[in-house]
Every structure is written in C-alpha cells, then in structure tokens.
Amino acid sequence: MSFPHPDEVTARLAEFGPPRQIGRSRLGEPITMVSIGNGPRSALVFAGPHPNEPIGFLTVPRLAESVTRDDLGFTWHLIGCVDPDGARLNEGWYAGPLSRERYFRGFYRPPFDEQVEWTFPDGMPETRALRAVIDEVRPDLMCSLHNGEVGGVFYYVSADRPGLADALADLPTGIPLHVGDAELPGTQRIRPGVFLFPGHEFVPGMSSVHYASQYGTFSLVVEVPLWSDPRSSDTTSSGLPRADVFAEVADMIDDVRKLPELPAVPDSPLSRSFLEVQPAAERFANAMRAHQAEGEATVAERFGLRQIAHMIRLRACATALRIVDGEHRQAFSELFDKWFAEEDSVAEPIPISKLVDTQVGAILSAAKS
Structure with missing residues (x-):
C-alpha cells in the first residue's frame, strides 16, 4: 500500500460530501474540509500537520466511511491534508516500497517555525486556516494524526478521561505499545503509552491543542510507528x-x-x-x-x-x-x-492497514468516552 498525494486525499474525501475550501497554502494549494453527520457535538480531525507523517492521509477517508454509517452523536469535520506544500516535498517516497533508506532519501520536514501544528495562532496561512476552523466549529473533540518511525504506538490526551487511557492502550492493534518516556518535555504518563499533553510553558511554540483548549476541547494526538523492532x-x-x-x-x-x-x-x-x-x-x-x-x-x-x-x-x-x-x-x-x-534496527514495516485501524480505533474510542 502506498500513501496518497494531497489531491488524491481530497478526491477520496469528496466521495463523502462536498469539500469546502478553508484556506490556501503558502504556494496557493487549496486546503479543504468535508463535514459529515448531524450530531449536536462537533469533532475536528486533521491529517498531515507534519508532512513526513502520512498515515493520516489514509485514516481520514477510512474514518469518513465509519462516521457516515454512525456519527456517534457528532458532526465530523475532516481535513485530509493540512500542509499540502510539505506533502509535495515528500511525494518521492509515498509511492513505496516502504523502506528506511527510501524514506530518508525522500524525506522533508519543515523547520519548527514552519510547522502547522506548532505555529498557533498567527503563523503560516495553513495555521491560520486551521485556527479559523477551530474558532468556527469549537470542537468538543479534536484529533491530530501523526506517526513516528521505529518504535511503538502512543497517545497524547489533553485530559485524563475516566477509562480512556486504558481503552487506548488496550486497543487490539497488533502494534507494540510504546513503553518508554514521551518525546515532548513536560508530559505526565497516565499509563504506559498514554501521556498528558504538556502545557504551553514546556514547549517552544503554541500547538493546536493549546489553542483549542479555550473552547473546552478534548484533544487526542495519535502517534503510530511505521516500523517495529522487538526491542521497542x-x-x-x-x-x-x-x-x-x-x-x-x-x-x-x-x-x-x-x-x-x-x-x-x-x-x-x-x-x-x-x-x-x-x-x-x-x-x-x-x-x-x-x-x-x-x-x-x-x-x-x-x-x-x-x-x-x-x-x-x-x-x-x-x-x-x-x-x-x-x-x-x-x-x-x-x-x-x-x-x-550504524542504525542496527530490524525495522520491519508494520502493515499500513494496522496503522490506519489503530488511528481510527483511537479516534472512535475518544468519541465514545
């Protein structure tokens, strides 16, 4: 399985509803959103805030299929790719086959001050587009989709909801759970693999999680690995x-x-x-x-x-x-x-279908909590 390009993600989401343009990238590419369901609560899910992390490009259309059948009492607002410019610079390895060397040789990650996720509230055009959506829908639930490289799956949550940490850690993913420390400073571990998202004072930039908190939003960040190694x-x-x-x-x-x-x-x-x-x-x-x-x-x-x-x-x-x-x-x-x-990693690719199922399962678990 390969990863879709931004226009392919847009086309897939358009099968579930008319796309609405919410902004444009720095290079003028449209950023679109599809809304599904009629529930009284609102959920915002977006993929690609870091363009070297494309699992979400497959997860969002899969989630659209699920919530079309049952919206769980939400109106779902789905953004398939929030940084199309960055995604274009990774397209060389999206097509596969997925290997560590191919990934690195086609790799691009923006510098910190050009990352959609970390430049709130008044950063790049992409950040401002996402900010405007947050201001408009005031999400009860917001999910930012990420992936790592080698290791296990882990989650950041903005609050410790009763039972949710256990539900996330116990998802039947078939992927090892991350059992070490969190990568972000200032986190608190609720249980292995599930962490409280750090406060704004611990990190150098304001994230979407910090910005949305003014609306009482519960945020979930899902981190899945592309490769596994038993040592993780x-x-x-x-x-x-x-x-x-x-x-x-x-x-x-x-x-x-x-x-x-x-x-x-x-x-x-x-x-x-x-x-x-x-x-x-x-x-x-x-x-x-x-x-x-x-x-x-x-x-x-x-x-x-x-x-x-x-x-x-x-x-x-x-x-x-x-x-x-x-x-x-x-x-x-x-x-x-x-x-x-020197990397000395077994680095076995994890079936992409498992990664997508994990992200969808985590989002639905948060919606039900």
Missing part, C-alpha cells in the same frame, strides 16, 4: 545506568556537528530545514546531559533514545543530499552511508 517493547534491564544511556545518546547527537558546512545554496524549504538541524541537535544533546536520570535503563528505553539519535543524524544528511551536488554531495553521502549502517 522490551522492559527488561539493559544493564546500563539511565544516566550513561542519556550521555551515550547525547554523544551520538553531537555527531551532527561533524556535518560538512553547507555551500551557498538558494533559500528553499529544504535549506531552511537543514539550517535548523545543528542548533536543534545541540539543544537536544544538552537536554540529554542535563536529564536527572536514575536507575537502570530498560532495553526499550535505550533502544528508543538511540533511535532518536539515529533519526536526527540521518534526517540531517538526507536533507543535505537533496540540496547539494558535486564534492559536497560526496561528503554528505559518505556520512549518510556510515550512519545508516
């Missing part, structure tokens, strides 16, 4: 102190400083993305070293943290390889090959 759910001891693991990971992230200097290149989304990498990596490494870690790390904790370091290094090299040529390309290519060989 292994809760046995790694035999290493957690403090040593954090230091090890910080040293790996410091490798980003070894990247060759980028030659003079025209300003572009890719060059802006690359230029953010080194300062962001330095901040992350410093946070790792400052972390007050006690006790021994589990196998899952060590594996998950090392995967973050691998991800940061490979994303940086891969982005540079889409920009440079000649001798500069050779230098980045050698580093990419070296770091890719």
Whole structure:
C-alpha cells in the first residue's frame, strides 16, 4: 500500500460530501474540509500537520466511511491534508516500497517555525486556516494524526478521561505499545503509552491543542510507528545506568556537528530545514546531559533514545543530499552511508492497514468516552 498525494486525499474525501475550501497554502494549494453527520457535538480531525507523517492521509477517508454509517452523536469535520506544500516535498517516497533508506532519501520536514501544528495562532496561512476552523466549529473533540518511525504506538490526551487511557492502550492493534518516556518535555504518563499533553510553558511554540483548549476541547494526538523492532517493547534491564544511556545518546547527537558546512545554496524549504538541524541537535544533546536520570535503563528505553539519535543524524544528511551536488554531495553521502549502517534496527514495516485501524480505533474510542 502506498500513501496518497494531497489531491488524491481530497478526491477520496469528496466521495463523502462536498469539500469546502478553508484556506490556501503558502504556494496557493487549496486546503479543504468535508463535514459529515448531524450530531449536536462537533469533532475536528486533521491529517498531515507534519508532512513526513502520512498515515493520516489514509485514516481520514477510512474514518469518513465509519462516521457516515454512525456519527456517534457528532458532526465530523475532516481535513485530509493540512500542509499540502510539505506533502509535495515528500511525494518521492509515498509511492513505496516502504523502506528506511527510501524514506530518508525522500524525506522533508519543515523547520519548527514552519510547522502547522506548532505555529498557533498567527503563523503560516495553513495555521491560520486551521485556527479559523477551530474558532468556527469549537470542537468538543479534536484529533491530530501523526506517526513516528521505529518504535511503538502512543497517545497524547489533553485530559485524563475516566477509562480512556486504558481503552487506548488496550486497543487490539497488533502494534507494540510504546513503553518508554514521551518525546515532548513536560508530559505526565497516565499509563504506559498514554501521556498528558504538556502545557504551553514546556514547549517552544503554541500547538493546536493549546489553542483549542479555550473552547473546552478534548484533544487526542495519535502517534503510530511505521516500523517495529522487538526491542521497542522490551522492559527488561539493559544493564546500563539511565544516566550513561542519556550521555551515550547525547554523544551520538553531537555527531551532527561533524556535518560538512553547507555551500551557498538558494533559500528553499529544504535549506531552511537543514539550517535548523545543528542548533536543534545541540539543544537536544544538552537536554540529554542535563536529564536527572536514575536507575537502570530498560532495553526499550535505550533502544528508543538511540533511535532518536539515529533519526536526527540521518534526517540531517538526507536533507543535505537533496540540496547539494558535486564534492559536497560526496561528503554528505559518505556520512549518510556510515550512519545508516550504524542504525542496527530490524525495522520491519508494520502493515499500513494496522496503522490506519489503530488511528481510527483511537479516534472512535475518544468519541465514545
């Protein structure tokens, strides 16, 4: 199974209702929404806030099928792709076959200040379009669809609703549950795999979750992995102190400083993305070293943290390889090959149908809670 392009997502959603244009991207692409159902409560679901995370492009049409049969007392507002410009820059790997190397070589992720999810309330045109919808429908339920790379499934919720955390963690997904820490600072773990979304004071930008909270919105963020590895759910001891693991990971992230200097290149989304990498990596490494870690790390904790370091290094090299040529390309290519060989992950692709079922199941569980 492959991932649809933005216009394909729009066409699929149009089968369930007339699409309404809610805004345009920076490059002028229409952003559309389809509304389904007549329930007294409102639900807003959107896909693609990070364009390297396309599972939601398949989830939203599948959800549309379900809520057309039973709206669960909601009017559903569904946005199939909220960042079409970013999605276009990932289309090279959407068609598959899905592999780690193919993913990285076609990878694009916007710099933080160009991410729809984190630039509320007055960021980019895409952010303002999503903000206007939130202001209009004042959702009782809002779901932002994301996916990670290697690991387990986990969820962020804006409040600890009775029974929901257990319902989410117990979904029959066939996907390992993430048993380590959350990736965002300031989170609280309700139970393994389910976390309270951090407050605005803990993160550098305002998210859709923070913005919608003014309307009493309950928000769910669903994070599913593209690949699995048995170590991601292994809760046995790694035999290493957690403090040593954090230091090890910080040293790996410091490798980003070894990247060759980028030659003079025209300003572009890719060059802006690359230029953010080194300062962001330095901040992350410093946070790792400052972390007050006690006790021994589990196998899952060590594996998950090392995967973050691998991800940061490979994303940086891969982005540079889409920009440079000649001798500069050779230098980045050698580093990419070296770091890719060090990743040591089994990285078995998870059937995409399972990932979609997980996201749909989580959304419906939240709607029923």
